[in-house]
Amino acid sequence: MNVYDLGHVPWLDSQLLYHALPRVGEAGLILLAPATPYVCIGYHQDAAQEVDLNFCREQGIPVFRRGVGGGAVYLDGQQLFYQLVLPLEHPAAQGDKETIYRRLLAPVVRTYQAIGIPAEYKPINDIVAGGRKISGNGAGEIAGHLVLVGNLILDFDHAMMSRVLRVPDEKFRDKLFKTLSENLTTIRRELGHVPPEDELKAVLVREFESVLGPLQPAELPAEVRAKARELELRMTGADWLMRRGKRSRERGVKVQAGVNVIERAHKAPGGLIRAVLVVREGRIVDADLSGDFFFYPAEKLADLQQALAGLHPEDAEAAIAEFYAAHAIESPGVTPADFAQVLQVPA
Amino acid sequence: MQIGKYNFPDDLYYDKGHNWARVEEDGTVVQGLSGFAQDIAGEILYAETPRKGRTLEQGKPFMSMESGKWVGRVEATVSGEVVDANENLEWESNLINKDPYGEGWLVKIAASDLEADLARLMRTTDPEFEPFMKDEMSKYGK
Numbered sequence: 001m002n003v004y005d006l007g008h009v010p011w012l013d014s015q016l017l018y019h020a021l022p023r024v025g026e027a028g029l030i031l032l033a034p035a036t037p038y039v040c041i042g043y044h045q046d047a048a049q050e051v052d053l054n055f056c057r058e059q060g061i062p063v064f065r066r067g068v069g070g071g072a073v074y075l076d077g078q079q080l081f082y083q084l085v086l087p088l089e090h091p092a093a094q095g096d097k098e099t100i101y102r103r104l105l106a107p108v109v110r111t112y113q114a115i116g117i118p119a120e121y122k123p124i125n126d127i128v129a130g131g132r133k134i135s136g137n138g139a140g141e142i143a144g145h146l147v148l149v150g151n152l153i154l155d156f157d158h159a160m161m162s163r164v165l166r167v168p169d170e171k172f173r174d175k176l177f178k179t180l181s182e183n184l185t186t187i188r189r190e191l192g193h194v195p196p197e198d199e200l201k202a203v204l205v206r207e208f209e210s211v212l213g214p215l216q217p218a219e220l221p222a223e224v225r226a227k228a229r230e231l232e233l234r235m236t237g238a239d240w241l242m243r244r245g246k247r248s249r250e251r252g253v254k255v256q257a258g259v260n261v262i263e264r265a266h267k268a269p270g271g272l273i274r275a276v277l278v279v280r281e282g283r284i285v286d287a288d289l290s291g292d293f294f295f296y297p298a299e300k301l302a303d304l305q306q307a308l309a310g311l312h313p314e315d316a317e318a319a320i321a322e323f324y325a326a327h328a329i330e331s332p333g334v335t336p337a338d339f340a341q342v343l344q345v346p347a
Numbered sequence: 348m349q350i351g352k353y354n355f356p357d358d359l360y361y362d363k364g365h366n367w368a369r370v371e372e373d374g375t376v377v378q379g380l381s382g383f384a385q386d387i388a389g390e391i392l393y394a395e396t397p398r399k400g401r402t403l404e405q406g407k408p409f410m411s412m413e414s415g416k417w418v419g420r421v422e423a424t425v426s427g428e429v430v431d432a433n434e435n436l437e438w439e440s441n442l443i444n445k446d447p448y449g450e451g452w453l454v455k456i457a458a459s460d461l462e463a464d465l466a467r468l469m470r471t472t473d474p475e476f477e478p479f480m481k482d483e484m485s486k487y488g489k
Contacts, residue, residue, distance in 0.1 A: 044418065068418055140419075
């Protein structure tokens with residue numbers, strides 16, 4: 001199998017080439033980084049719902065829909081991409097999703113370990129170091145091939161990532177930024193420096209060879225580049241980018257497996273309750289409650305928010321009722337059950 | 348037929364991509380994912396169903412679904428035209444997991460060459476069916 005080390009390439013090629021490779025019937029491992037930043041959404045996402053398209057347009061940040069799964073991400077030259085294309089019948093592409101992810105991400109985990117970062121695989125397709133995500137991955141079946149794409153994160157602009165996503169308000173964005181900063185780490189943050197990219201790529205190729213067999217450095221065939229230009233026409237058109245995707249009734253951003261920032265609302269008889277929640281492994285880490293309901297004494301609302309931290313949503317109603325009793329709370333038309341309702345987030 | 352922990356209703360036809368096809372009284376074909384297929388897929392987070400009127404070709408992908416940040420393609424069990432798609436999947440795609448042979452159906456197809464297409468599919472009574480499924484289960488560690 002061939003490895004195509006393409007260095008830093010125009011941003012569009014950092015997406016189109018791995019879509020083109022399987023379409024000309026070729027397998028291989030592509031290593032590259034985009035020369036300039038862009039936003040990339042998952043195949044089934046809804047661009048207008050996920051991305052602040054106006055902001056991206058104003059800033060000249062392109063937005064692209066990829067053919068593989070996962071969520072919206074901010075990508076730039078501080079991320080080294082690996083893009084693996086295997087025929088579906090390849091031995092390394094056999095088994096269920098978790099088996100394949102575990103097998104194909106092992107070389108990435110070992111690359112991090114080789115440079116001194118204690119990375120580990122976290123199902124279903126995250127790689128974490130010290131509990132923080134350090135690589136994002138997605139997969140798809142394209143033209144009879146399994147395509148796995150992911151990155152080594154050398155450095156990351158957490159602020160820009162939280163800026164390019166569409167969020168309900170600045171409060172949500174602040175929580176998103178804080179949660180991203182706390183839960184997404186980088187090689188620079190872990191080591192204090194970034195090893196030379198050539199060094200990282202050499203380790204990565206060696207580790208992929210242990211799973212895939214020998215990888216021959218090669219020039220990307222001209223027909224792959226030609227197919228990429230053909231795909232460019234379709235994949236940069238508004239029809240492709242703006243096609244209808246998964247619509248959600250509530251706004252949520254998955255920061256890593258098990259860590260989500262979610263906005264929820266519940267209409268109680270006494271008014272609308274809105275909550276911006278950070279949830280980690282099914283527990284409420286942070287809750288911000290607002291709305292047009294009355295709550296006396298008003299200053300106790302902040303204390304209630306604090307009291308919710310660490311709770312499982314199913315324990316919330318009892319905890320809130322206890323809080324009401326302890327602080328003689330009055331909230332006409334809004335009961336502890338109403339607050340509990342807005343906290344019922346998916347596991 | 349029960350194979351391991353999976354049920355394969357005897358009145359259905361199956362392809363090797365683990366899709367099922369049921370011929371309705373009016374001759375249309377309803378297609379879905381087998382109980383085994385939804386299990387190996389994991390929780391299906393989104394299913395993109397095709398528009399009505401789209402022409403399908405047996406064995407060619409016509410829709411996609413996503414689970415575990417993995418986009419999988421679904422192939423048509425028979426050639427023909429999509430006459431209906433399960434709109435409930437837009438909001439509740441895990442119906443495919445909960446009820447793969449019932450509420451989790453994917454599409455209804457007006458087949459263009461039904462008899463020839465059915466002849467290329469498997470029935471639970473075919474001698475090859477059980478060994479094929481057992482082989483697949485072992486591949487996936489099920």
